[in-house]
Amino acid sequence: MNRYISKKIIKLSLFLASLLPFSALAQTTQPDSLLKEVTLNNAIEYALKRQPTLQQAYLDEKITESTIKSKLADWYPQVNFNYNLQHNFIVQTSVIGGNPVKLGVDNTSSAQFYASQNIFNRDALLAANTKGDVLLQAKQNTASNKIDLVANISKAFYNVLSTIQQIKISNSNISRLERSLKDAYNQYEAGITDKIDYKRATITLNNTKANQKSNEVILNARLAFLKSLMNYPKNEKLNIVYDSLQLENEVFLDTTQTLVDNNRIEFAQLQTQRRLLDANLKYNKWSYLPSVSANGAYNFNFQNNNFGNLYNKSFPNSYAGITLGIPIFQGGKRRDNINIAEFRLRRNALDLEILKNDFNTEYEQALAVYKSNYANYLALKENMGLAKEVYEVVNLQYRSGIKTYLEVIVSETDLRTSQINYYNAVYQLLISKIDVEKALGQIKY
Template structure:
């Protein structure tokens, strides 16, 4: 007999399925290629993110940050009380003898043992004081080095990405030309067989087709090398395929930038890094001046002393002692070393000031060069776009005229070559503009990670 109503059973099953469905879906979810360490249909953003995560040089920079953090902790540990324990056992084969009142007297016993607990606390120590004052700037310097490496890597990866796309577009253009030339070759063959034209057109079509196929093969080999270079920048597995995803129309919309901007030194990570270095050198100058001050520390000890002629009774009785002391150490004369160190620290600051001045000039020159290259490439791109449109129009007209018997096949081949060259030049100019735009953004300090 069934004591469970049907309606309640259905409601319970529905609730159970609703509860378990997310877990079942999660358990059946397959990891994305990125989770497996590879990319599929990767955009520029995907590639840059992958490179920043997997490039060994970036991983080394992150490790350097951890090493720096541990070094700081190691230096700051000297501010804490230092507690130590020592143990000693000594057996005297011949106990020392002294003459006291004309009589020889043995001073000591056969067996000695001692344990010692010591505590010391630094009250003023210029090494520890320097570590405490510079800890934040040292961390910042390590972080800025990582940022600088990431910025350089992102720029290199972006340029390599555009370089690969330019070659891919050349292959795509030649692939379309091969289809068109094969169709033209077939037309030439048919016209030759029909006796309309001689075999010259047929041979010219064959030559053009062979040259285009050779160009395609050459570009494919070049593409393989450029992809390997991009993989090396990314830290991408060599044996894994890398498929790029891009939108030419979107890229055409992204070619423009504001050319009226001025270079801001403070936004450049190199400038920030030099400023941090100068702050650390200022601390070093202060550290050298502290060398005229004493080192002060408090320390104390508690000793347990055991003495007995018989080893088995050695630890039967203890003769303890303890003390506390204040130690002040002041170097009086060191042959002029401290003055020399101070002068060196001052010259180091002056030198980094010149580094900052030189960097400013380099940034101005870098920005001017990058901006002029961007403008020149943009002008070239606009001209190549017009040339491509005109070449397409000329080719279509000559193709119709050739079929009507007005133009020769040589003119068809020439127009095809002009169209292919115009398209290749256009796409090459497009990616050159995008690459030069990256240089401008880097010069402006707009690429930071």
């Protein structure tokens, strides 16, 4: 009996052990890259790690780094091996002193070890002089992509919050309107008012519900856009988390700041490009200089008319030397290349001037929009407080029989509109703040 139980236990253990790989596989296939709570900072950090455009930029950095190493490898000694085996069906014949003489044998073979070392080569010299700026250019491109991504995600996030806030306001208004409709209908049933009041309440409620439905559709579209920027799984839910009070505290910006061109990544990119263009000009001027390299080889030569005895005896030779290549005339190509390099350098200087003007225009426009939105924000904040106070008084007077229901609807509509306009103003102000910070070059990641 004990042996039977032991066999059962062993079989069960083997069965459970066989399931372990599948359970491990199931665990590894579970999504491990989802956010439980999506704040603005979380969304940005998530996107910086997974956005395909940024991943491409990181790969471009790796490609650039490897390309630089490949170019710099030309400064190292180059060692090669060549092997040759040849059978001559007809050996070359020359006439020497009136007599035909065969030059060579039926079978030949050779092996060569060849080494060379660059002493002066303008291509390798260019790679050595520009390696830092070339790699910096790739990193600056990544930084530019990060800045654009952070700004776009911030704006998309605020647009989502704006729509969520409008839906919350609609939900609150719908609850209030449903109670108001019920009161209006009860008063109609009691003969206190006619049917116009509760029908007006019905119309207002239906309009609010329609507006809420519209906002829900817009919210789905804005969430989809935010997911695409984050590279978030499209079928997964974004649990947006935010603090309204904190966001309101973040709308303020020092409008007395001055624009510093050097803070902009675009300016740094053009400066890097200028250094590379200057190096290219020197490279083209070096085309008048000779190229110098040291080289040497050791050759194994085997010759025999009998193929079986080909490798019995070797006739080696070796040499070492210096090769000097002097460019003499190339049809004016070098002068033209130098002119092209100089024109590109001058064009880059003009690009810098254009960029400075663009920076100033962009900053002034962004600052003007921010100031306008800030003034609008202050006015709408006051309006919302006033509209709430008016609605509460009118609603109380209506219940006391002093005001008509039409005045209640008007005040309620004013309240809803003021609430929506206020929260829209908050998020538009935050978006315009992002534009100002980007224009100032203050977005750094």
